Amino acid sequence: MVMAGTLEGLRVVACAFEFQFLGGSMGSVVGERFKRAVDHCLSERRALVCFTASGGARMQEALYSLLQMAKTSAALARLKAAALPFVSVLTDPTTGGVSASLAMLGDLNLAEPHAQIGFAGPRVIKQTVHETLPEGFQRSEFLLDHGALDMIVDRRELRGRIASMLRLLLKQPPVAA
Numbered sequence: 001m002v003m004a005g006t007l008e009g010l011r012v013v014a015c016a017f018e019f020q021f022l023g024g025s026m027g028s029v030v031g032e033r034f035k036r037a038v039d040h041c042l043s044e045r046r047a048l049v050c051f052t053a054s055g056g057a058r059m060q061e062a063l064y065s066l067l068q069m070a071k072t073s074a075a076l077a078r079l080k081a082a083a084l085p086f087v088s089v090l091t092d093p094t095t096g097g098v099s100a101s102l103a104m105l106g107d108l109n110l111a112e113p114h115a116q117i118g119f120a121g122p123r124v125i126k127q128t129v130h131e132t133l134p135e136g137f138q139r140s141e142f143l144l145d146h147g148a149l150d151m152i153v154d155r156r157e158l159r160g161r162i163a164s165m166l167r168l169l170l171k172q173p174p175v176a177a
Helices: 028-044 063-081 122-129 140-145 155-169
Strands: 002-007 010-016 047-054 086-095 108-111
Touching: 002 028, 002 155, 010 028, 010 155, 028 047, 028 063, 047 155, 063 086, 086 155, 108 140, 108 155
Parallel strands: 010 047, 047 086, 086 108
Antiparallel strands: 002 010
16 A cells, blocks of 8 residues: 655655555565655655565565565665655564565664564574574564664554654654644
8 A cells, every 4th residue: 555645744655565465465566556656755755654564575476576676676776866765664574575675775664563574484594594593583672683673663653753753864853842
């Protein structure tokens, strides 16, 4: 889902993945909608906020789904070149190609408490690296402690926190209390 609007007076475009629909997977339509969201941000000088909840690439679309990783990453590079902020909010779960592309490319990467975030599942990783992995290594708290996230924010506090962070990124004064 993609919508344009305001957040505490700030002009934004917001994207949201819906995990209840095909596991929030990213296929060609999702990639195109995300690119168009970035295009709208560029033409209207708006910030972008994206809420991810995904199992990764949409396997039913084969290579077309994997191409969306490059497409969304390239779109975000154009947003960055235009000095427009991208806030990525990772919810539970954010995995696969979505975590390996757009979800971790924010100017600010936020996550909800205890969110599962990673590329592959723990069993696959363990079989690949042949090591015992730390407990909770794919949870938001572990990723914050190891520098992969900027902050963890409870869902009830996201609106105010995102707005205040966007004001900083946009070099706008804080709202008077």
